Amino acid sequence: MRTGFVGLGYIGKPMAQRLPAAGLETTVFDIAPAPVQELAGAGAKAAASPDEVAAASDVVGVCVQTDAQVRAVIAGDNGLLAGAEPGLVIAIHSTILPSSALAMNALAAKQGVLVMDACVSGNTRAADPMFKLYVGGEAEQVERIRPYLTAIAADRVIHAGPLGSGCKAKICLNLVTYLQWMAAFEGSALASATGLGIEMFERVGRSNGQLTDMMVAYLGTQKLPEPARKSEAYQAYVRTQMLNAEKDLACALDLAREAGVSLPGAALVSQLMARIYVVDDPKRR
Template structure:
């Protein structure tokens, strides 16, 4: 109790104690979050969890990838199984379907030590069928699996502005959203397990087609004598505007802070775009859906991978077209 000017007493300290209790309870809710996969996307995502006060238990197949997050305060362990042993909410961010299968069901996989009730959120971009398989395997162990692939690239991951497309039990969405909102600006429920992956594959197919179209358009304009910055400016105030032209332009010198301004380093590498387009192609084939432009985009990115562009950002398709033109 404290005294007022008139000598009476009030319960202001009780209010303070109550607020402190609420704060303590809020911090207590931030139990450790496991994170597997600390590549170009996973590292900034895990960092944003730390920034939001969540203790992070992390691992990666390449120990060197763990150093940065460890320096920021994360606890690094040796395997996905060790992550599962120390946390009951785990996020995975991995390159491909085989990687996801191994991380979850391999000899040192998550499901070897997963606790009942653990929430498993996979943000990799993989075959929707694999997400469904992992969901069944997790359910047998008493855990809940959700697919939550992302859109936005490395820049959005660093700024916590990713878009998450979430598939899984709707009653678990709020729990997933609590964590995903620390890493993204948009968290959208898409339906049951696999639907998040389906949306992501559709998005990336359109992204690849748009990037190739932007690269072709910019190259044609340059060949016609147009200044690329001027051309981009006009495109971005006209009906041809798209994300590849106004946010991630593939022409060096047009924009700052994008891979094309850094010799196409960083960002979303060609190999991964080819992988995603292959998944889209397989899904289209199985559903007998014609995707002529998606198929052509797949072929282009596969060829790029064999011509020295495998580890360059997918916007390097502009450079690839220019080199092809000179042959």
């Protein structure tokens, strides 16, 4: 199987690295040259544009940030469809609206190209991110690209349902994550302000199971020394995370409006991500 990958950011790069490591022929592209060269040094082929990736691949993963960026990678000038042959499969790993995945598939189908959503989660700051993929598409389509999926996520591939189901699953999971962080943020803020302290708050929270693993991971960021949290490198990292969180919560609210569901908690937490991430941004308080 010939594989390709577009989008080699902090999530996409470690995903793409697993493809040549699994012995799969791999072609990659990113607008930044450094990660492309890094992948080339690990056995991948460097492409100058997404259409070159498509021309060299049977399945291409796309991991960029927004719905608009996904559309540009797939259908823009020099996009994947410009170089695609009939039979190509495009796996979207970005957290986007299900309607965007459906629209891209309808457009790609005119050229005999299949689009699937294969949304990803994993801790990229860990030595092993333990990627999980939530896949939308028909069962036979999932099996068709199984070698690609398992190269990235091993046995942690979940077929969530028809096209768009992977996006729905990831949006719902992200919503729960950010609500947990909000709870951990407020609990730790109160513990600190009253003299109990974050360490004791974590200890008692762990003792009765109230604090989930996700909450404990968040508390770890709160325990960093202030100089570390104020450093330029850390602020750049959390700012990126904050912007992704705001985008993900906007997806949740858009999907909720489409479904006729009220999500007041999501609406509130979406306005507080700068506080939760402790981002030094005077425009967000």
